[in-house]
Amino acid sequence: MYPAVAGDRLVPLVVGVGIAAWLLLALGLIRWPPLLGWGLAAFGAEYAIFLRLRGGSVDSRVPAVAAVLLVVAELAFLSAGGGLEGADRALLARVVGALAAAVAAVALLADLLLVASGSANGSLSVEAGGVLAAVLAVAFVIRVASRSRESTST
Amino acid sequence: MTRTISPKLVAYVCLAGVGFVAALALRLEELVVLAAPFALLPAVSLLLARTPRIDVTVHPERERALEGEELDAQVALNAEQGTARLEVLLELPRGIGVASGDNPAAISIGDDDRRELKLRLHCERWGGYQVGRVFLRARDHFGFVGWEWEVDRRAPLKVYPREELVRDLLRPLETQVFSGNHVARQRGEGIEFADLRLFVPGDRVRYVNWRASARRGELWVNQQHAERNADVLLFMDTFTEASRDGRSTLDLALRAAASLTARYLQQKDRVGFVTFGGMLNWLLPATGVVQLYRLVDALIDTQIVLNYAWRDIDVLPRRTLPPKAMVIALTPLLDDRAVGALLDLRARGFDLVVVEISPQPFMPPPSGQISTVARRLWELRRDALRGRFQEAGVPLALWNDERGLAEGLEEVTTFRRRARVVAG
Numbered sequence A: 001m002y003p004a005v006a007g008d009r010l011v012p013l014v015v016g017v018g019i020a021a022w023l024l025l026a027l028g029l030i031r032w033p034p035l036l037g038w039g040l041a042a043f044g045a046e047y048a049i050f051l052r053l054r055g056g057s058v059d060s061r062v063p064a065v066a067a068v069l070l071v072v073a074e075l076a077f078l079s080a081g082g083g084l085e086g087a088d089r090a091l092l093a094r095v096v097g098a099l100a101a102a103v104a105a106v107a108l109l110a111d112l113l114l115v116a117s118g119s120a121n122g123s124l125s126v127e128a129g130g131v132l133a134a135v136l137a138v139a140f141v142i143r144v145a146s147r148s149r150e151s152t153s154t
Numbered sequence B: 001m002t003r004t005i006s007p008k009l010v011a012y013v014c015l016a017g018v019g020f021v022a023a024l025a026l027r028l029e030e031l032v033v034l035a036a037p038f039a040l041l042p043a044v045s046l047l048l049a050r051t052p053r054i055d056v057t058v059h060p061e062r063e064r065a066l067e068g069e070e071l072d073a074q075v076a077l078n079a080e081q082g083t084a085r086l087e088v089l090l091e092l093p094r095g096i097g098v099a100s101g102d103n104p105a106a107i108s109i110g111d112d113d114r115r116e117l118k119l120r121l122h123c124e125r126w127g128g129y130q131v132g133r134v135f136l137r138a139r140d141h142f143g144f145v146g147w148e149w150e151v152d153r154r155a156p157l158k159v160y161p162r163e164e165l166v167r168d169l170l171r172p173l174e175t176q177v178f179s180g181n182h183v184a185r186q187r188g189e190g191i192e193f194a195d196l197r198l199f200v201p202g203d204r205v206r207y208v209n210w211r212a213s214a215r216r217g218e219l220w221v222n223q224q225h226a227e228r229n230a231d232v233l234l235f236m237d238t239f240t241e242a243s244r245d246g247r248s249t250l251d252l253a254l255r256a257a258a259s260l261t262a263r264y265l266q267q268k269d270r271v272g273f274v275t276f277g278g279m280l281n282w283l284l285p286a287t288g289v290v291q292l293y294r295l296v297d298a299l300i301d302t303q304i305v306l307n308y309a310w311r312d313i314d315v316l317p318r319r320t321l322p323p324k325a326m327v328i329a330l331t332p333l334l335d336d337r338a339v340g341a342l343l344d345l346r347a348r349g350f351d352l353v354v355v356e357i358s359p360q361p362f363m364p365p366p367s368g369q370i371s372t373v374a375r376r377l378w379e380l381r382r383d384a385l386r387g388r389f390q391e392a393g394v395p396l397a398l399w400n401d402e403r404g405l406a407e408g409l410e411e412v413t414t415f416r417r418r419a420r421v422v423a424g
Helices: A004-007 A009-031 A035-054 A062-080 A089-115 A125-152 B009-026 B028-046 B210-216 B249-268 B289-300 B336-349 B369-389 B405-423
Strands: B002-005 B053-060 B064-065 B069-079 B083-090 B096-100 B105-110 B113-123 B127-137 B146-161 B179-198 B220-228 B232-238 B268-279 B280-286 B326-332 B350-356 B396-399
Touching: A004 A035, A004 B069, A009 A035, A035 A062, A035 B009, A035 B280, A062 A089, A062 B009, A062 B028, A089 B028, A089 B083, A089 B105, A125 B336, B009 B210, B028 B069, B053 B083, B053 B127, B053 B146, B069 B083, B069 B105, B083 B113, B096 B405, B105 B113, B210 B220, B220 B249, B232 B249, B232 B280, B232 B336, B249 B268, B249 B289, B249 B326, B249 B350, B268 B289, B326 B336, B336 B350, B336 B369, B350 B405, B369 B396, B396 B405
Parallel strands: B064 B146, B232 B268, B232 B326, B326 B350, B350 B396
Antiparallel strands: B002 B146, B053 B069, B069 B113, B083 B105, B083 B127, B096 B113, B127 B146, B179 B220, B268 B280
């Protein structure tokens, strides 16, 4: 949706790729789950065409786009895998929590990557997010390392 | 335990790869940002994934139930090492349904955690079942890796058929030597008056008929009919059945057999059964509560076994039939081998009663002219078959949805009464 609305060149092409992406996603959800990956790739392609046609500086909305794409992917694969039928409240809360954490992590990661690549255009909020993401990434690496150490000792 | 990689992992890795290559080719750093989560999420998930260690026990509320009853079953899960998402499926055999509760259920279970899943089971059909095999599927946080395994904690669950209303039981033509509730033809100790005879030394004074003695001027004594028990053999035709919407002629036969067994055993009769079909199975007559349980347990294991090897069998082995037994055959009269065996029993002098469990309610209505004619011909052939039984002196009771079992048995009693009058 976003590339189709924000673009100003070759809009029909972008819109066409977007519609194809939606169709593939719908077909994947309704009948052929292997098409889900193709649908997501088509969304990526739509965004790539938009970026290529747009030119100029780095798109500052890329963290949001990445987060939304991840949410779409997660929900689509969850639905294709049978959804949460028969799930208790604890599991529902856990799934929602994990998804929210993943989305937040993606947004922070995107910030981190933008800052690291020097494309943040000096925006204070983006730079702060990048620093926070770096701290969280280090904390996560430490946690994983300690966990794998525990499992090897047992 | 089987470890599986989900298609989602493949899709994510491919998306990440394509995204990175496209970013390099098109020189778009935004695509790196877009593709990075699809690479990092599986990597993180695989790093955190641990093989679950979960112990499962299944506790059905009880081992026995009646058809149509409900009972609780509890699946207890003890996790030494938990998992983010666990799907639990309790395998239920056909005939046992879920009245309430989720099956399969999806839960989250942590380390050193204990969860209990409660299911309310509905016993839809009689039978001997094994309940307790559980299929489990664990997944990591984002569903990239899965573990599948099954736990077998099966315990027997016996579902007994509902009882059918039976007012009066069929009286056997011949009785046995042990005391019981049937008035025998033989004379002996009993209540029912049979005849008078002259007094002989050794007769007890209480049997002297003083009125007859005074009239004839010599001592006459009363004679009574002895009260004896009988041997009842239930013959189940298991060659074939007609079924529709989860009901079958075998269901009705079994319900009738269970009801008759209980009633005859209450009367101190000896009851046995023989299932004659793809497999021959029998239980010799005996009496008592133990025999009731033995019979009903054996009955609920009855099933239709197709056997094309026994094409010519139409004779029951002699060992399975005690002499002078009343044989009550519960049959849909659909297989010639069963019909042949029943006529052979009659020819061997057994007191045979046929309860025909009509297959007609289980058949779809005929559609079209040819189908209607074919159905009519089939009905005429069945009428002819019934005629063969009646010619052989075998009472035949028809039991279907419109006529209860009690009504059918009453018809047999009437047939016997009429037959006796004609013979006399």
